[in-house]
Amino acid sequence: MYTHVPPKGVACWEGCHFIGNNEINEKAAPFFRKKLVLPREPLSAAVFVCGLGFHELYINGVKAGNSFLTPAQSIYDRTVYYNTYDATLMLRPGENTFYVLLGNGLYNCEIRTWDYEKAPWRDKPKLLFYADILLRGGRQVHLASDSSFETGESAITYNTFYGGETQDYTKPEDGEIRHAVIVKSPGGVLRPFPKPHVREQADYRPLAPAPVPIPAGKKLLFDFGQNMAGWTHVDAEAAGRTRFTLRYGEKLDAAANLDVTRIAPFVEGGRFQTDEYILDASHPIRDGRPHFTYYGFRYVELSVEEGELVKFNIRSRALNSDLQCIGNFLSSNDYVNRIYNAGQKASLSNLVNVPTDCPHREKNGWTGDAALSAEQMCLNLDMREFYRRWLSDIRDAQRPSGQLPGIVPTGGWGFRWGSGPVWDSALFELPLAVYTCYGDTSLLLENREAMKRYLDFCGSMAEDYVVDFGLGDWCPPEGGAAGHLCPTVVSDTATYFKMVKILALVSDLAGERADQVYYETLATRIKESFARRFVDPVTGVVKGNCQTGQAMALCLGLVEGDTAGKVLEHLCQLVRQKGCLDFGILGAKYVFEALSLHGQGQLAMDLILRKGFPSYRHWLDDGATTMAESWNRDSSDNHHMFSDVCRWFIRYVAGLNKVDFVTRTITFTPDFPSQLNHAGVSTGLEPGQFFCYWEREAGGFSFTCLVPKDFSVILVPLRQGRHIEDLEEKPDASGLRRNFFIKDPDC
Numbered sequence: 001m002y003t004h005v006p007p008k009g010v011a012c013w014e015g016c017h018f019i020g021n022n023e024i025n026e027k028a029a030p031f032f033r034k035k036l037v038l039p040r041e042p043l044s045a046a047v048f049v050c051g052l053g054f055h056e057l058y059i060n061g062v063k064a065g066n067s068f069l070t071p072a073q074s075i076y077d078r079t080v081y082y083n084t085y086d087a088t089l090m091l092r093p094g095e096n097t098f099y100v101l102l103g104n105g106l107y108n109c110e111i112r113t114w115d116y117e118k119a120p121w122r123d124k125p126k127l128l129f130y131a132d133i134l135l136r137g138g139r140q141v142h143l144a145s146d147s148s149f150e151t152g153e154s155a156i157t158y159n160t161f162y163g164g165e166t167q168d169y170t171k172p173e174d175g176e177i178r179h180a181v182i183v184k185s186p187g188g189v190l191r192p193f194p195k196p197h198v199r200e201q202a203d204y205r206p207l208a209p210a211p212v213p214i215p216a217g218k219k220l221l222f223d224f225g226q227n228m229a230g231w232t233h234v235d236a237e238a239a240g241r242t243r244f245t246l247r248y249g250e251k252l253d254a255a256a257n258l259d260v261t262r263i264a265p266f267v268e269g270g271r272f273q274t275d276e277y278i279l280d281a282s283h284p285i286r287d288g289r290p291h292f293t294y295y296g297f298r299y300v301e302l303s304v305e306e307g308e309l310v311k312f313n314i315r316s317r318a319l320n321s322d323l324q325c326i327g328n329f330l331s332s333n334d335y336v337n338r339i340y341n342a343g344q345k346a347s348l349s350n351l352v353n354v355p356t357d358c359p360h361r362e363k364n365g366w367t368g369d370a371a372l373s374a375e376q377m378c379l380n381l382d383m384r385e386f387y388r389r390w391l392s393d394i395r396d397a398q399r400p401s402g403q404l405p406g407i408v409p410t411g412g413w414g415f416r417w418g419s420g421p422v423w424d425s426a427l428f429e430l431p432l433a434v435y436t437c438y439g440d441t442s443l444l445l446e447n448r449e450a451m452k453r454y455l456d457f458c459g460s461m462a463e464d465y466v467v468d469f470g471l472g473d474w475c476p477p478e479g480g481a482a483g484h485l486c487p488t489v490v491s492d493t494a495t496y497f498k499m500v501k502i503l504a505l506v507s508d509l510a511g512e513r514a515d516q517v518y519y520e521t522l523a524t525r526i527k528e529s530f531a532r533r534f535v536d537p538v539t540g541v542v543k544g545n546c547q548t549g550q551a552m553a554l555c556l557g558l559v560e561g562d563t564a565g566k567v568l569e570h571l572c573q574l575v576r577q578k579g580c581l582d583f584g585i586l587g588a589k590y591v592f593e594a595l596s597l598h599g600q601g602q603l604a605m606d607l608i609l610r611k612g613f614p615s616y617r618h619w620l621d622d623g624a625t626t627m628a629e630s631w632n633r634d635s636s637d638n639h640h641m642f643s644d645v646c647r648w649f650i651r652y653v654a655g656l657n658k659v660d661f662v663t664r665t666i667t668f669t670p671d672f673p674s675q676l677n678h679a680g681v682s683t684g685l686e687p688g689q690f691f692c693y694w695e696r697e698a699g700g701f702s703f704t705c706l707v708p709k710d711f712s713v714i715l716v717p718l719r720q721g722r723h724i725e726d727l728e729e730k731p732d733a734s735g736l737r738r739n740f741f742i743k744d745p746d747c
Helices: 334-349 367-380 384-397 426-438 442-446 448-461 488-509 513-534 547-555 561-578 585-597 601-608 616-621 645-654
Strands: 030-038 042-052 054-059 079-086 094-103 126-135 140-144 150-153 156-160 164-168 189-192 198-204 219-238 242-249 274-279 285-288 295-306 308-321 328-331 656-660 665-668 678-683 690-697 700-707 712-715 723-732 735-743
Touching (some): 094 156, 219 242, 367 585, 367 645, 426 442, 442 488, 488 513, 547 561, 561 601, 601 645, 645 656, 645 678, 665 700
Parallel strands (some): 079 189, 665 712
Antiparallel strands (some): 030 150, 042 126, 156 164, 198 308, 242 295, 656 665, 690 700
């Protein structure tokens, strides 16, 4: 029994027990029900629910709240989240019914690939419930979960996180009702689930409606025109008992049939991303949808297994955590705009409670993917609270030694494979992105001790300040996912250096001078070792002789002076010799930036818009609407790990570069690739919103920017030979507007 008395505004669990139903099929969704008679109208009513894995609360037959897939998955023996519902307007004098549906989610998951089936917290669904009701007249009424709650098997007779759901509309729900039993706690500390919650977003209709009637044996394919994370809503009627399935996928085979082979390699038992519905003439389906899972898809295959559908309507809804959009980019080039939009769609598809890698095959919180996408996500979405909560999960996962897993949450998987400096850098990169984009230091400071423990762990793995463990430049164009040209010892050590530099900054922000000096000294030693072991100062070749290694050395400041010039020269030589990009996800973050920082932005844009494999344009020409996991699209078609190109468009094409919130200065670095006639971007949170736009004109480019009134502007075109004319500065209703003309002898 919970007797914790919480601070104001947090749930009181006085008298509550976790309750469960151990009698029903483990894959069925149990319900829990309690009736409560109120003698008067409520003045206020708060209901607190911890329902694991996922839950939905209904009060008097109406769903409470507009969130889904809640609470977020976590490391349940460390942290358990609960939800708070305002039920004031849902209750009435007289009898009221509280009804909670529970689904398995990740809490009771049998997939063995990531050790979820043997997670120490794995168990059947369970419920902790508390209602705090204030009646007119001052009487307080409390309702706490205990064995008096009724329970049974709901109409959801099957639900798994990866397999899907079966809903039997003909099933009498009150068939076997029993009292709930007291069950053990999941073990973690109860914490309120913070915003953002998962919400339904955009609505999509199929490109062609369903012809009815649809007899048994008939299959129909619906194309929604956009790859997404989400589910479908269906309305269906039948003359007699009818059963149909909906299978979700993102690709078609050569015969135009749904093909899930690339995204279903880890399925056990054969069922993957499939909804099953059972209905009859007396039990039609009205707005049917899944409850405790979601899918990654563009296409949905309807198969009538028995009976006949006389009416059928389907639409899809995208799902993602409800994040405020704060940025936008637009240019004159349709391919550039579509690449940017594909990056944003892929990002949103993978922001469902945790930053996942893909919304279908894994739905795992891969740290490396999140680290690579962090800054572009912060420029386009308000990521502060989303990252704050997930970073707390990362801290929950961290071992006493400082080691981190490759996926978070984890049931124990990811420490032996899938981690390493590049992936683990999410602990550093996410707080840094929040600081860089919003000037918010809180996440850096909250995670400082965890960062220190992790760098101590790296130090224990280092030899001569060099580290070499974990994954590297994943998914290059050739050689398979691990066939990258850049040695992991190069990318690991470069990332180790970057993390140490970040912690030196954090130490400075925290006023910890001794720590700052320590990490600055450590960074110097790593840099010296990197140069000594990996860089040829005569030729400028970085160990591996590849685009990624050259670019990381340049972007991270691991080479300087004449050596940096030679490293750049060799990078350009490698790009021109190859004639196309030749890197994986790390190169996609560093190569374009390295080229732009040294006046070679045109070369970067040529790589991005190159016709044919491999390039971002190739994905679009090949039919993709989101970013793929691999350049040849032979696996997932909805990953965000290549999406840092969106940041490059913002920083080094439109030119809205990093903001110094301390000195209140912003530096604009526009570039003008030949494929574009104009480009613009806006980003930021009030009161720090920023905007810039350039347009090609005779003799050069007009450039306009808008910044908050207390900010100063520095304009630095990225190529030599351009002359800036400061034309006008005037106050604007929303800030300070500056107009420039940039003369270009080649324009």
